[in-house]
Amino acid sequence: MNSVIRGTGYPLVHVPDMVLLNGTTQTTERIVNPESEYLKKLGDHIRTYEQACAYYPNQVYIGNYTPEILEEVEFPWYDKPSPVSDRFGKYGEIMPQEEFYLLMQASDEFELLFLEKAFVEKYKPELAKNGIITEAILDRIHEGVELEQIKKQVNEHKAEPLRSNGELVGYVKNAHAIDENLSAHVMLENLVSKASSVLSLLYALKDAGMNPDDVEYVIDCSEEACGDMNQRGGGNFAKAAAETAGLNNATGSDVRGFCAAPSHALTMAASLIKAGTFNCVAVTAGGSTAKLGMNGKEHVNKDLPILEDVLGGFATILTANDNINPEINLDIQGIHTVGTGSSPQNVIGSLVVDPLERAGLKVTDINKYSPEMQNPDVTKPAGAGDVPQSNMKMIGALAVKRGDMDRKDLNDFVSKHGVVGxxxxxxxxxxxxxYLGHARQEILDGKMEKVMIVGKGSLFLGRLTNLFDGISFIVQANEGVEEEATVSRDEIRGLIAESLRDFASSLLESR
Amino acid sequence: MDLENQQRVLDLSNEYGAENIVVLVGAGEGEAAGLAAETVTAGDPTYAGPLTGVSLGLCVYHVCEEAVKAEFDPDIYDEQVGMMEMVLDLDEIAEEMEAIREEYTKYC
Structure with a gap:
């Protein structure tokens, strides 16, 4: 029995001060070139919260638009404010940085994160207005400390500052005096990841219409590592976030694989359900501070705003087949193996074309492909091109090479079967x-049948292997569970009654 | 270009001599290919890596340029690069690479 996608959560968090303080492009620049023009100009390129909300790609992410809107709005999008600029959407919200600091504190079990008293007084009521935030979360927020204590910790004890509009409002301190793995920097990154994962889980549960107690297993597939010097990547982000989100009946574990991790995690979650091990599994991932403003230099050079000013999170709830929601079909899976090779055509062949061929399908039989959904507004000015479009061109080119399609149809294929990043x-x-959330809705609405989700990861970044990686799977319209030939309780009663009658009459006859 | 890769290019140039090195770029966009080419010829334009202010002037090509293609076994080239040839803007890439070679390369 295939698992089904019951709901998805896609929150964003707008964190302008974290771009400046925690993005590695900026932290590296402060070390190698502290007086650089880039650092001087950067502050003028930061978007306000309202600007980040009135941004088409962000509104698509949280579900207030479908991706098709990006085909209608002329590129680039950063200079065209979207008419819909709501904080809340179908799948999530764009949380302001200040409220997120409070959520980080609620996610902190070791008294590492402190916020200033007046700051807490001002923003706790704001967070309390948010329907997704539970009482249990609000109860975990402390009263706050004096600004003097914050200054002392940041200036004298290497605590990581938390700022709001440049003003010092809190800090994260180290969790160990000498262990780098528990340094203030790492603890900040991990608390950000955990808190945004909590938010994602809450939204996914809401979308699924399920109770936190229903979830039995959680898989975290983010890119951070938590542990100490004796077990640097010990984990477990999944269970930690499940605790704060109130998933009291769940355990969990972490899956890693760079950008391919979510597809690995979903494959495992779907397998756990298909095997009957669990009935309800959540896959979740929080956001990453390191990547904030990653392409900032190119954006500032071209006089664009810093577009990488939001943390992203995602979660999805998989359950046993309910005969309604779209199924994850694990029979058509693309796998990039150790022996596959790393040329683009080997990668796309193994992940997309080969599994379809094995299933007797053509590349054009899949309604939409979701390979890598990077926003081209961010990547194009940085010289990295339109990533989803390049992936679609590669899939199309391979389909041409294999004879599935004529070369002249390549451009049509890209626009018809691709999704704008x-x-x-x-x-x-x-x-x-x-794309899972939008795909689920489109399939439920009967607008499409099959979608392929393709995860790809660059393992060389870890310097343990030069291999590439990837795994893909198909999400398809629910085919309905086959009715097994079973006998109902009433039928059994009838059969027993019949035999008793036969027995009784045979006794009478024998007299 | 990745800081680690800049260091590797610098180390290889010191070990074997800049005149004996050919750098093959595989970037998917003209601009990105040009940035990588500029880094190994004029120096790191982002002022972040070990090649900042180091003008190696290396011989640099993109793998999809005709001159490079001619050096390969056609079957292997088709197997490894054929699909990308269909996808990339080859003229834009070649133009960018030629411009960089013209201006900064000392060895080809």
Whole structure:
């Protein structure tokens, strides 16, 4: 029995101060070139919260538009404010940085994150207005500390500052005096990942219309590592976030694989359900501070705003087949193996064309492909091109090479079967999964039958292997569970009654 | 260009001599290919890596340029690069690479 996608959550968090303080492009620049023009100009290129909300790709991500809107609005999009600029959407919200600091504190179990008293007084009521935030989360927020304590920790004890509009409002301190893995920097990154994962889980549950107690297993597929010097990547982000989100009946574990991790995690979640091990599994990932403003230099050079100013999160709830929701079909899976090779055609062949061929399908039989959903508004000015479009061209080119399609149809194929990129460039976040929510809805509405989600990962970044990686799967309209030949309770009662009658009459006859 | 890769290019140039190195770029866009080519010829234009202010002037090509293609076994080239040839804007890439070679390369 295939698993089904019951709901998805896609929140964003607008974090302008974190772009300046925590993005690695900026932290690296401060080390190698502290007086650079880039750092001087950067502050003038930061978007306000309202601007980040009135941004088409962000509104598509949280579900207030479908990706098709990006085909209608002339590119680039950063200078065309969207008429819909709501904080809340079908799948999530764009949370302001200040409220997120409070959520980070609620996610902090070790008293590492402190916020200033007046700041808490001002923003806790704001967070409390948010229907998704539980009482249990609000209860975990502390009263706050004096500004003097914050200054002392940041200036004298290497605590990581938390700022709001440049003003110091809090800090994250280290969790160990000498262990780098528990440094203030790492703890900040991990608390950000955990808190945004919590938010994603809450939205996915809401979308699924399910109770936190229903979830039995959680898989985290973000790109951070938590642990100490004796077990640097020990984990477990999944269970940690499940605790804060109130998933009391769940355990969980972490799956890693760079940008391919979400597709690996979904494959595992779907397998756990198909095997009957669990009935309800959540896959979740929080956002990453390191990638904020990653292409900032190119954006500032071209006089664009810093578009990488949001943390992305995603979660999805898979359950046993309910005969309604779209199924994950694990029979048609693309796998990039150790022996596959790393040329683009080997990669696309193994992930897209080969599995379809094995299933007797043509490339054109899939309604939409979701390979890597990076927002081209971010990547094109940085010289990295339109990533989803390039992927679609590669899929199309391979289909031409294999004779599935004529070369003249290549451009039509790209626009008809591709999805315009809308996801923030947060590594694991864009890879295939941002489209799951929209795909689920389109399939439920009967507008499409089959969607292929393709996760790809660059393993060389970890310097352990030069291999590439990837895994793909198909999401398809629910075919309905086959009725097994079973006998109902009433039928059994009838059969027993019949035999008793036969027995009784045989006794009478024998007299 | 990745800081680690800049260091590797610099180390290889010191070890074997800049005149003996050919750098093959595989970037998917003319601009990105040009940035990589500029880094190994004029120096790191982003002022971030080990090649900042180091003008190696290396011989640099994109793998999809005709001159490079001619060096390959056609079957292997088709197997490894054929699909990307269909996808990339080859003229834009070649133009960008030629411009960089013209201006900064000392060895080809």
């Amino acid at each position: 809308f996801a923030p460039t947060q590594g694991h976040i864009p890879s295939g999964v941002p």
